[in-house]
Amino acid sequence: MGSWRRSCYCADVSSAQNGQTLILMGWVQRRRDHGGLIFVDLRDRSGLVQLVFNPEASNEVHDKAHDIRNEFVLAVKGIVQKRPEGTENPNLKTGQVEVAVAELRVLNDAATLPFMIEDETDVAEMTRLKYRYLDLRRAPLQNKLILRHKVAMATRNYLTENGFLEIETPVLTKSTPEGARDYLVPSRVNPGQFYALPQSPQLFKQILMISGFDRYFQIVKCFRDEDLRADRQPEFTQIDAEMSFVDREDVMKMMEGLVVRIFREGLGLDLNPPFPRLTYAEAVGRFGVDNPDVRFGLELKDLTEMLKGSGFKVFNDAAAKGGVIKAVCVKGGAGFSRKDLDDLTEIAVSFGAKGLAWVKITEEGWQSPIAKFLTDVERQDIATILEASTGDLLLFAADKPSIANTVLGRLRLNIGNRLGLIPKEGFNFVWVTEFPMLDYDDAEKRYVAVHHPFTAPMDEDLEKLDTDTLKVRAKAYDLVLNGSEIGGGSIRIHRSDVQAKVFEKLGIKLEEAQERFGFLLEALKYGTPPHGGIAFGLDRIMAIMTGSESIRDVIAFPKTQKATDVMSDAPSTVDQKQLDEIFIRIAVPKKAEAPAKA
RNA sequence: GGGGCCGUAGUUAAGUCGGUUAUAACGCUGGCCUGUCAAGCCAGAGGGCGCGGGUUCGAGUCCCGUCGGCCCCGCCA
Numbered sequence: 136m137g138s139w140r141r142s143c144y145c146a147d148v149s150s151a152q153n154g155q156t157l158i159l160m161g162w163v164q165r166r167r168d169h170g171g172l173i174f175v176d177l178r179d180r181s182g183l184v185q186l187v188f189n190p191e192a193s194n195e196v197h198d199k200a201h202d203i204r205n206e207f208v209l210a211v212k213g214i215v216q217k218r219p220e221g222t223e224n225p226n227l228k229t230g231q232v233e234v235a236v237a238e239l240r241v242l243n244d245a246a247t248l249p250f251m252i253e254d255e256t257d258v259a260e261m262t263r264l265k266y267r268y269l270d271l272r273r274a275p276l277q278n279k280l281i282l283r284h285k286v287a288m289a290t291r292n293y294l295t296e297n298g299f300l301e302i303e304t305p306v307l308t309k310s311t312p313e314g315a316r317d318y319l320v321p322s323r324v325n326p327g328q329f330y331a332l333p334q335s336p337q338l339f340k341q342i343l344m345i346s347g348f349d350r351y352f353q354i355v356k357c358f359r360d361e362d363l364r365a366d367r368q369p370e371f372t373q374i375d376a377e378m379s380f381v382d383r384e385d386v387m388k389m390m391e392g393l394v395v396r397i398f399r400e401g402l403g404l405d406l407n408p409p410f411p412r413l414t415y416a417e418a419v420g421r422f423g424v425d426n427p428d429v430r431f432g433l434e435l436k437d438l439t440e441m442l443k444g445s446g447f448k449v450f451n452d453a454a455a456k457g458g459v460i461k462a463v464c465v466k467g468g469a470g471f472s473r474k475d476l477d478d479l480t481e482i483a484v485s486f487g488a489k490g491l492a493w494v495k496i497t498e499e500g501w502q503s504p505i506a507k508f509l510t511d512v513e514r515q516d517i518a519t520i521l522e523a524s525t526g527d528l529l530l531f532a533a534d535k536p537s538i539a540n541t542v543l544g545r546l547r548l549n550i551g552n553r554l555g556l557i558p559k560e561g562f563n564f565v566w567v568t569e570f571p572m573l574d575y576d577d578a579e580k581r582y583v584a585v586h587h588p589f590t591a592p593m594d595e596d597l598e599k600l601d602t603d604t605l606k607v608r609a610k611a612y613d614l615v616l617n618g619s620e621i622g623g624g625s626i627r628i629h630r631s632d633v634q635a636k637v638f639e640k641l642g643i644k645l646e647e648a649q650e651r652f653g654f655l656l657e658a659l660k661y662g663t664p665p666h667g668g669i670a671f672g673l674d675r676i677m678a679i680m681t682g683s684e685s686i687r688d689v690i691a692f693p694k695t696q697k698a699t700d701v702m703s704d705a706p707s708t709v710d711q712k713q714l715d716e717i718f719i720r721i722a723v724p725k726k727a728e729a730p731a732k733a
Numbered sequence: 734g735g736g737g738c739c740g741u742a743g744u745u746a747a748g749u750c751g752g753u754u755a756u757a758a759c760g761c762u763g764g765c766c767u768g769u770c771a772a773g774c775c776a777g778a779g780g781g782c783g784c785g786g787g788u789u790c791g792a793g794u795c796c797c798g799u800c801g802g803c804c805c806c807g808c809c810a
Contacts, residue, residue, distance in 0.1 A: 171767030185770070205760090222768050230770090247761060250744055253771090257745060261802050314810040334810085361809040485736080485806060574810095587810045641810095685803090696803065 423544020468528025
């Protein structure tokens with residue numbers, strides 16, 4: 136490009152510069168060769184501007200333009216001119232003008248691309264990921280990453296203005312037994328020992344509170360070696376924050392302010408806090424899940440009291456075993472086909488139900504495999520509670536509460552989608568509070584922390600820790616956006632005796648607690664302020680803000696479902712020498728052995 | 734660990750009940766063309782059907798296995 140320096144971005148060219156000579160640089164979006172005139176759309180991250188090569192102006196430049204191909208990198212010097220009347224392009228920001236090229240420098244050529252750089256694409260995601268640098272040339276992806284930057288800046292600005300300090304925490308940390316599977320990193324200097332990549336900076340941010348930093352935040356990578364989903368990557372980014380001398384209300388209020396700021400600076404939208412709240416019990420009771428999508432109805436109703444003595448054995452047995460009988464009413468759902476009902480049954484079974492009882496209320500009465508087990512009075516009562524009328528479909532789940540709620544909660548979402556009940560536009564926030572502190576893991580036969588082991592119990596529930604363990608509620612809160620959990624946090628335990636007690640309830644022996652979390656227990660002794668915080672999943676927030684199906688679309692270099700990077704081909708085998716240095720011997724069973732890469 | 738969907742030119746897809754030389758569009762190459770912007774018109778090149786095995790006179794089509802992608806259950810404090 137020699138001494139040339141560009142005057143502005145492509146999309147910044149406007150009629151205000153009419154007659155001026157500009158230098159532009161960018162990629163060739165498309166060449167339209169009329170034999171005489173040649174048009175080239177020049178693209179950079181700002182957008183497009185049309186270049187014109189006219190043989191009457193310069194034969195030499197026009198000849199050079201003939202060899203231009205898609206994605207060549209060009210530098211041009213030319214004069215901004217208004218397009219001739221009738222040739223303006225209203226679809227382009229720069230559509231009123233064009234640049235008549237006087238000098239052309241081809242900075243680089245480009246091989247024929249595996250796919251076109253276009254806003255709309257139906258190229259397989261695998262191909263797009265392999266050539267991620269090309270996929271990232273597409274405006275939709277560029278815009279998503281630009282918005283992500285704006286959100287990060289809004290976060291830094293807001294939290295900084297509110298006295299938070301951005302402090303880095305280690306990436307090579309200590310493995311802890313609770314929670315997700317750790318990514319491990321061998322220590323060459325300490326043979327046979329391993330670091331773990333952080334699942335979150337949880338312990339470090341608490342330690343920073345103990346150190347007196349008072350308010351901390353970080354936009355930070357976290358790592359969890361678990362199976363992937365559309366909204367889960369093995370490495371993901373959290374907006375992580377912690378505050379001292381606060382209770383739940385203080386944290387939630389501060390973070391509502393953050394979310395408001397993010398949406399204002401990111402999308403120009405004004406949210407109106409405070410966001411509505413549901414307790415965990417309400418959320419699960421009415422919506423079946425702890426991340427309720429409250430944008431539509433179809434709420435769950437409890438029929439246990441009413442039907443526990445009914446003539447239907449499935450209902451009776453469930454109730455007798457301490458389970459619940461719940462139902463939803465699908466307005467107008469009586470038109471569902473046999474196949475629809477089979478689909479719904481399949482979903483119910485996949486979430487642990489033994490089957491799905493349904494009733495169609497038709498002009499001819501109750502059409503249902505279970506109708507014959509219910510009396511007229513019972514039918515009347517069910518219809519009243521479910522506010523059901525002719526043309527509706529009723530779906531029942533009778534099981535232990537966790538299964539009945541999950542099944543109906545998932546059916547609710549499926550049906551909401553199926554019937555188009557969920558508004559496509561808009562951002563609906565809800566806090567979910569008062570989570571149970573502990574859950575019982577049947578497989579491991581022990582209590583596990585619902586949030587994490589450092590979450591404080593609610594003061595009034597503290598004494599129930601031994602007597603009514605599962606009833607103890609935590610000072611925890613999740614923020615749910617359009618039915619996705621986008622953040623969660625809690626007030627932490629700040630007393631070492633309470634922390635030790637919780638470890639005990641979790642079945643972590645004193646020695647193990649000392650071994651794994653000893654530094655925290657020790658630190659808690661030396662004057663720990665009451666503190667609490669939250670972490671937001673930045674990727675999930677960005678996916679919802681940009682209307683993306685998967686968080687892969689808001690991550691520059693995401694991984695596939697098998698946790699590989701198809702562009703760089705990570706992970707891969709390493710030299711024996713590298714293994715020797717860290718004292719690692721490979722013992723992969725034959726079947727799981729990595730196949731030779733082609 | 735399990736369930737579902739999908740692998741055919743560079744890309745996106747079609748390919749019937751197994752049957753000649755595997756189609757199309759876009760892209761690509763060449764030519765024509767001075768107001769296009771998904772430019773247009775004409776001509777052309779390009780794959781042996783993810784991979785391996787099997788059945789068959791014959792397999793892109795059937796069977797078995799395997800690899801990969803996506804969605805989901807489990808898992809993810």
